[in-house]
Amino acid sequence: MTREQVDTMETGTSTTMTSRTLEKSIGTAYDGVDPVPPREDIREAAMRPVLETGKWWWTAVITLGVVVLAGIVAWVMQLRDGLGSAGYNNQAFWAIYEADLVAFIGVTYGGAVVSAVLRLTKARWRAPLTRIAEATALVTLPIGMMFIVPHLGESPRIWELVWPPYWNLSSPILWDFFAVSTYLLATVVFFYLPLIPDLKITLERLSAGPDNLKTRTYKKLYTIIGGNWTGSIPQRRVLHGALGLISIMIIPMAVSVHSVLSFAFSSSSRAGYLETIFPVLFVVGALYSGVALVIVVAAAFRKGYRLERYITEKHFVRMGFILIALGAAYLYLTFTEYLVDGYSGTIGNASWVYQTILGRYWIPFWFFVVGAGLLPLVILAFRRTRNVKGVATASVIVLLAMWVKRLVIVIPPATEPLVKSPLNVASANWGTFHFTWIPITITLAATAAIPLLLLVVFKFFPILPVADMEEMAAEAEGLEEDLSTLGVMAAAGDNTSDNRKERKHANV
Amino acid sequence: MQMSNRTLRNLVARVSLTAGSCAVVALILTGMTSGTAYASQATSKTPPYTLTLHAAQAPTSARDVILTATVSPQGKPASAAANQLAGIAVDFYVGAKQFTGQFDTAPLLLLGKAATGSNGVATLTYSPTWTGKQPLVAQIDSASGNTLASSSTTYSATAASLPFKGTVQSQRPDGTLGKWAAGILLTVLGLLWLVLFGTAVRVNLLLKATHHRYAR
Structure with missing residues (x-):
């Protein structure tokens, strides 16, 4: 292959060769050249959030910003009045903030772990979802970490938790801080690396537009963090190698984060917390709610930025199947937990299981069983509801039900009688957590912060992984050509309604 | 009407999913029933003993309280079953101050255990860590194989001991x-x-x- 041929491909006139084929054919002689042809449609769609700032964007940002501000005000009020104002008391010493901490750190899994697994397994369909998934992990993790602040009454002394000599190396909280902060660093690197080629593309696009303060700032930023990208094969090799390493590293890191978080419960001696199954239960629960959040975020941004052509029904159906598999696993683990405790015969466990399933906490418990267990299964079981709306609705219900499940994990054991009571074990001396406006506002503020930060992130960075998608498209086109040559193209499609529509169009 | 293979497969898949969901609910109900059964087991026994609790200041120290729990068979004098009354374990509790400061809803903290002698009397010395009125409860220990019986009284402490002796170290x-x-x-x-x-x-x-x- 000559240099001219490679240059021709760069202009987009030839789109049939893949980077791999090119690598083989050109060797090192032309490895300074980007072998993947640009796709204008993908670039335009990916840059929409960066270049377009509609009225709805400002409305959404201001509304969400007000909710976040209300949360900060609530926290200040709590600092003034103490944890009692948030509904805490001597018995309900752990409650909503601990549940929020588990829930918000948990939802980061969908982005990081699922994206890493799909990258490692080289699932082609993942490409349009990875940026949204990784950005979701990136913004939800710091929000989740923030919940430790209102959770501790004495917030100004929070640094003593992690600073020698005040730190306690025996405490799961300290190790969880280490695990979460390492995971945060990994998430940042995992978000940054695939962004490098896209930053160069963004830079080129901005250079073609008007020269004002905004574009100058963007250009400076992108030149610093991604200006050296040329798209050559050696550069792609370096990037793919680094991404592979981080993808492998991030999986055990994520597992450690949530299992260490579960040690805060399971290393205590309290019935309902002292559970050896908790590390696994927490990790699976995190994956379950994390996948649900990615689906919800993808559905919202797909609608908001008109990305239906790239994030298709096929993606939602496949993510829906992952959701169901994780949901079934989580339900089974929950059942195991309650079954073993129920049969243990000790008064503490029997009392806690009774109160959770049939007693004072039966409403949240059964809400979880129906919302996170049965409804998603039913929605995805029928072809009629197995579509974008159906999967997104199921995911919203899962997110809500899984948050309630975290309350069910935290509150019943916290409020159970501290010592064996001489009175009726089923009803005596149970404490109560009282929901007040303060923790509810703080929880709502954290929830609002997720879309707010995502809107801001996608104002700076392309919403679709352009380089990845162009590479996939080039590979797919190469593959299609090969398959059509062999006459087996018809057998290669899958059976989602999007694909059926596409085939119908093609036939017409 | 002839059913195609595909329709049949869909039907089988739906039936399997529904059956799976029902099985999960049934299994959870089983776990729930077990918890309930144990909870009710622990509460449904009828006590054959009566228990009387008495609290008095110790003659040797103004800070100590002697708790005396007397076990007797229900409806009979203690002397009638003297041999059966020895070795029954009795737990003593105190109602702790709570966030609200209301003793009637306060959790009960275990003070200690004592076994009855042949006269059916178990005693425990208690050193209050705060002054004022405090509810005291004695209960026959169900773990000893005897059924529950409890008695309560109130004591007004005029002197209190320090809650901790020596230095408390956190685990490191x-x-x-x-x-x-x-x-x-x-x-x-x-x-x-x-x-x-x-x-x-x-x-x-x-x-x-x-x-x-x-x-x-």
Whole structure:
């Protein structure tokens, strides 16, 4: 292959060769050249959030910003009045903030772990979802970490938790801080690396537009963090190698984060917390709610930025199947937990299981069983509801039900009688957590912060992984050509309604 | 009407999913029933004993209280079953102050256990850690195989002991194994940070190098 041929491909006139084929054919002689042809449609769609700032964007940002501000005000009020104002008391010493901490750190899994697994397994369909998934992990993790602040009454002394000599190396909280902060660093690197080629593309696009303060700032930023990208094969090799390493590293890191978080419960001696199954239960629960959040975020941004052509029904159906598999696993683990405790015969466990399933906490418990267990299964079981709306609705219900499940994990054991009571074990001396406006506002503020930060992130960075998608498209086109040559193209499609529509169009 | 293979497969899939869901609910109900059964087991027995609790200041110290619990068979004098009354374990509790300050809803804290003598009397010396009115409860220990019976009384303490004697130490891995474990974990953590930072920096350096080489 000559240099001219490679240059021709760069202009987009030839789109049939893949980077791999090119690598083989050109060797090192032309490895300074980007072998993947640009796709204008993908670039335009990916840059929409960066270049377009509609009225709805400002409305959404201001509304969400007000909710976040209300949360900060609530926290200040709590600092003034103490944890009692948030509904805490001597018995309900752990409650909503601990549940929020588990829930918000948990939802980061969908982005990081699922994206890493799909990258490692080289699932082609993942490409349009990875940026949204990784950005979701990136913004939800710091929000989740923030919940430790209102959770501790004495917030100004929070640094003593992690600073020698005040730190306690025996405490799961300290190790969880280490695990979460390492995971945060990994998430940042995992978000940054695939962004490098896209930053160069963004830079080129901005250079073609008007020269004002905004574009100058963007250009400076992108030149610093991604200006050296040329798209050559050696550069792609370096990037793919680094991404592979981080993808492998991030999986055990994520597992450690949530299992260490579960040690805060399971290393205590309290019935309902002292559970050896908790590390696994927490990790699976995190994956379950994390996948649900990615689906919800993808559905919202797909609608908001008109990305239906790239994030298709096929993606939602496949993510829906992952959701169901994780949901079934989580339900089974929950059942195991309650079954073993129920049969243990000790008064503490029997009392806690009774109160959770049939007693004072039966409403949240059964809400979880129906919302996170049965409804998603039913929605995805029928072809009629197995579509974008159906999967997104199921995911919203899962997110809500899984948050309630975290309350069910935290509150019943916290409020159970501290010592064996001489009175009726089923009803005596149970404490109560009282929901007040303060923790509810703080929880709502954290929830609002997720879309707010995502809107801001996608104002700076392309919403679709352009380089990845162009590479996939080039590979797919190469593959299609090969398959059509062999006459087996018809057998290669899958059976989602999007694909059926596409085939119908093609036939017409 | 003839059913196609595909329709049949869909039907089987739906039936399997529905059956699976029902099985999950049934299994959870089983677990729930077991919990309930144990909870009710613990509460449904009828006590054959009566218990009387008495609290009085110790003659030797104004700070100590002697708690005396007397067990007697229900409806009979203690002397009628003297041999059966020895060795029954009795738990003593005190109602602790709570957030609200209301004793009637306060949790009961275990003070200690004592076994009855042949006269059916168990005694325990209690040193209150706060002054004022405090509810006291005695209960026959169900773990001893005897059924529950309880009695309560109130005592007004005029003097209190210090709650802790000596220095309270939090648990820290001061032992050799704990130190090594913490050290190894912190080293692993440091290496992870190094690899993560290193990867990002290395990628940037390599990109810079190849950029200068191939920039057109």
